[in-house]
Amino acid sequence: MTQSAAIIGGGVIGGGWAARFALMGWDVRVFDPDPEAERKIAEVMANAARVLPMLYEAPMPVRGAITYVGTVAEAVAGADWIQESVPERLDIKHKVIAEIQAACPEGAVLASSTSGFKPSELQQGAARPGQIMVAHPFNPVYLLPLIELVPSAVSDATTLARAKDILIGLGMFPLHVRAEIDAHIADRFLEAVWREALWLVKDGIATTEEIDNAIRYGFGLRWAQMGLFETYRVAGGEAGMRHFMAQFGPCLQWPWTKLTDVPEFTDDLVDLIAGQSDAQSGALGIRDLERLRDNNLVAILRALKQQGAAAGKLILEHDATLRGPLGDGVPLVTVRRVVPVDWTDVNGHMNEGRYGQLFSDASEELMTHVGADRDYIAAGNSYFTAETSVKYLSETHAGEDITVTTRVMLGEGKKLRLWHEMCRAADDTVLATCDQFLLHVSLDTRRSCPPLPHVAEAVERLAAAHSEVDT
Template sequence: MIGIAAIIGGGVIGGGWAARFALMGWDVRIFDPDPEAERKIGEVMANAARVFPMLYEAPMPVRGAITYVGSVAEAVTGADWIQESVPEQLDIKHRVIAEIQAACSETAVLASSTSGFKPSELQQDAARPGQVMVAHPFNPVYLLPLIELVPSAASDTSIVTRAKQILTGIGMYPLHVRAEIDAHIADRFLEAVWREALWLVKDGIATTEEIDNAIRYGFGLRWAQMGLFETYRVAGGEAGMRHFMAQFGPCLQWPWTKLTDVPEFTDDLVDLIAGQSDAQSGHMSIRDLERLRDNNLVAILRALKQQGAAAGKLILDHDTALRGPLGAEIPLVTVRRVVPVDWTDINGHMNEGRYGQLFSDASEEFMTHIGADRAYIAAGHSYFTAETKTKYLAETRAGEDIYVTTHIIVADGKKLQLWHQMHRASDDALLANCDQFMLHVSLETRRSCPPLPHVAEVLNRLADAHAEADQ
């Protein structure tokens, strides 16, 4: 489903929502009274447009239009999804929700980005309480897929179901929180870790940088792909979680943490933490830190995607859903994608090994197009590459939008020769080409043989069309 999204409040979170929807093909209307809103959201959008497509091998949808409007009513009229991201003050949210419901469709999803308020609190005095729910994201919204979707007992189940479908359609993971609770699920963990971190700094045990290092060099890496309980299950060894609980359960009685104690939030504590944070990261601008964060997240998520694990499995499935059949153009456009950051070398150029992967991906798409797909391979036949010749013609950098065309040179029985050309999408400049010679092989005998009749028929018909186009 592609529709219209209305973003009410265009801060860091609202801007991230706008970017996620627009990059997935939705038209977006934004209302924010801040005179700097368009500039700020424009910068968020530029970051998102650079990195979000790097997660995917599939071509992105045509980007939706972003329009800045002068009122809440103008933003929400006719919208399918309405995301409220105004300041965390309940009276402000009540006023904005009332203004939204006075103008929006009764069937639209009306979701709040609130990190703390329960949906029943937001629904108080609402014209249609059942329309209102919480959809709490994580920053950056355009990369991190988790959405805590929190309805109340008064919520309209049909709107909640549609909300899940829409979120899944834009590549997100709606975690349906079954019971209302302050701060939902994830922020309760974050608040506990944050509280303990404040004590460690205040008591002089660790600096802000040392605490960050403890997370990013240790358990943070495990949590990124196994979460909490699965990590501890592994820690229990062959005996599993029961052994872990028996071994470490008693320590819960020890006074290790101060989670029920809050340090006095004084100016001295603020100065201490702000000063350490400045010493840690003050040499970089916020935009530089955002780019570094986004690059790292893309690399981590792509690594998880390659393994089909955790958040990477979610992206892999969404990537598959975005892929459609190849068109009928000659030559065939077999790949459309953005060059990801993990494909570059120390010079910032695309590594030569990735050219081989790109042309291999083009061949895979071609194979699927003629019927030599996964099922064909599972049944015992495939094409093996016997020889390739690649020529590098121009630089290619991370973030560039590229495409590959594939032309049939020879299709003669068991022999297949393809000519791939890689282009930059912005100006169609030729960046590299590849001459690839393949043989059709029986996976049972491991010897070359003619393709099966249904593949041969499609291939011969396509080869005739390519030969005719060459004349």
């Protein structure tokens, strides 16, 4: 049964929530009085639909529907998850939460995207305070996995546990903030950095672009995969964090920063920063900047995924949950996926080496299907590719949905021959083919040998079934 989410407030954050839920198979109802809300969310959805599937090797769930409704009550009726993303004014949030609770199921998760308010503040005067919690995301919600999940002392433990499970099912990382505090965890940290950046610009030390360069060419790359404390532990060398603290702790007493002071937000300061920002990025429109950001995030996240590290490990594990059995089709559909941005070359199309990776992925899926899986390999048995012949028939570009179908052309003893066809999902155009010959080997002797009986039987059964179909 399809689950449903209600999005109350369809701005940048609400639109990102809608896209994440819909792309993960949820039906979504949106309420936003803005007459432009449907257009704006459609543009966010277009961005999300292009890039989120690039993070996965597995096929995405069937996309849920996004429906726009005229009232809060229509949006929340029967919803499993309700995400409030209205402006950061407590009086508005209280009014909206009252409308939500008058019409929503008592068992629904009612979460707020607030970046600053504590859940106990949101719960003031509520009909069911225990239903309410903070689920603070980061933009773009459809790519960045972190959600600061903040309950209060009266938040319902069962609802909180359900919220965690739902977020994990969406491919996100719920960071349980165990104590209420203004601005939670991440935004307090970001505010400190932002305040110091404002002083650096105001005092003429650096421009907006120079500050951004300091982050993106330096410590930002470390933070993306190690965070703050692990980065500093490495900086301590073999002696670790204790040495780092002893070496650099005293500098905390030095007047390096102005983190306890706030520069006055004068018109001159606003004009200075806005002018520098326009000079830095004004040549690109907002959609261009979003596309650049999303492409960069996909490439970074996929690199971390390949290493099984940080946010990449999260995607790797979620990817595995999206995979299903191959079934008994002829041919077998062994790959369903979207071509990611980091697979293209200077000509703008998919690099020929990636075709080999796709066909390798297809053969690995078939291996798992016949029982030659990770356990089989760990026990000392596997198939090695002896020969391939790839034909490139048409260009393939980033963002295209593609499938690979596989037929077992030969399955006798230690010999296995596979025929793969890579097709564009939109029109079934054959983009490339691969004739692959493999030999079963013992990983102990590194020599060819017959497969174990259960694998041999499965391969022979497939070869017989596939030989009955015309090529």
